[in-house]
Amino acid sequence: MMNTPRALPSLRRTELLAAGAATVTVGLWASAFVSIRSAGGAYSPGALALGRLLAGAVVLGAVCLIRREGWPPRAAWRGIGLSGVLWFGFYMVALNWGEQRVDAGTAALVVNIGPLLIALLGSRLLGDTMPPRLLAGMGVSFAGAVAVGLSMSGQGGSSVLGVVLCLLAAVGYAAGVVAQKPVLGRASALQVTTFGCLVGAVVCLPFAGQLVAEVADAPVSATLNMLYLGVFPTALAFTTWAYALARTSASRMGATTYAVPALVVLLSWLFLDEVPGLVTLAGGVLCLAGVAVSRSRTRRPAAPAPVPTPDLRPEQEQA
Structure with a gap:
């Protein structure tokens, strides 16, 4: 069904709100990568994940009570x-553990195979389309993630176990997103996030x-970093993620997260005094460019104006 002129502003507004929510999430x-590194020296992976989730659950539960969201159907x-076990639980523990054994660049590179897995699982299980722009954007962003990872790989020690843990985290992340997507048609973004966190x-x-x-x-x-992880990257960012995911495809949302490595480089530069090199900066630009390509939509040509039908009646009938 074609969009009517009256429906187009509403559709555009929905797309802008979803893009804004995705930007907040990314x-x-x-910032969570920086906080995990800061808190990881004092907290073990499981304890950090539990503390983060408890803080997030308290905030989300309070908001649900205020808004009277009730129980999901x-x-x-x-x-x-499924999303609670795979994404909120397994992913967070595996990522915390992996980041204790590999440098930030390697972790960002491995975890960012997640969007590719989301696209493949979404196409297979959810029937998501794979338009050429999305595939091209994912390819550009993945090349950028590889550049970031390789350029930063010499800044810290790596281990086979750490790489495997980050790989498992990416699998849990992708499976959790694909499990979450159909639910957002039955429950609100706040309900899905709150009970997934619980x-x-x-x-x-x-x-x-x-x-x-x-x-x-x-x-x-x-401890403040752990609380920050629970309130902002968990309670707020997972809610804005669910809001945006409900209004677009899992594949397109997954491609958006390719911007994360570029921002991690910037935040590490600002807060950890890790000055990125030219290759790292170029990789970050590629990540952002790929996201822009993957989220762009091909403009549909405007429908031609209807051609008036000439009146062929005799002149006396027209009078």
């Missing part, structure tokens, strides 16, 4: 449970003893 997720629980916290409860022991010895800065 920025906050990029029964049909949404399977997808919420499921992830339950999965991480075996690390509760570690969290209690480490909180007592951790410096205030590390």
Whole structure:
């Protein structure tokens, strides 16, 4: 069905809101890499994930109560449970663990195979289309991620275990996104995020003893970083992600996260005093360019104006 002129401004507004929500998500997720590195020296991977999820669950639960969101419908629980286990739980623990064993560049490179996995799973399981612009943009962004990873790979030690953990984190991330997408047609973005976060916290409860022991010895800065991870990159960014995902395809949203490595480079430059080289900066530009290409839409040609039909009636009938 063709869009009517009256519906076009509403559609454009929805696209702009989704793009804005995705931008918030990407920025906050990029900051999470810096915070994880800062807090990882004082907290073990499981304890950091549990603390982050508990902080996020408290904030999200309070917002749900204020907005009177209620419980998600029964049909949404399977997808919420899968995304909670795979993304909120497994992904966070694996990423925290992996970042303790590989440098930031290698971690960003490995984790950013996630959008490719999302595109493949989304095409196979959700019927997402794979337009040429999306494929081209993903290719450009992946080349940029490779450049960032290779340029930064000499700044820290790497290990086979760390690479494997980051790879597993990417798989959990991709599977969680694909499990979450159909649910957003049955429950609100806030419900999906809140209860997914709660499921992830339950999965991480075996690390509760570690969290209690480490909180007592951790410096205030590390604990504040953990709370920041829960409130902003989790509670806020996962909600804006779900909002945007409900209004676009999983493949297109996955491609958006290719901007994360570029922003991580910038944030590391500002907050960790890690000055990027020219190759790193070029890779970051490629990441952003690929996202721009993948999210652009081919303009449809305007429908031609209707040609008036000549009146062929005799002149006396026209009078």
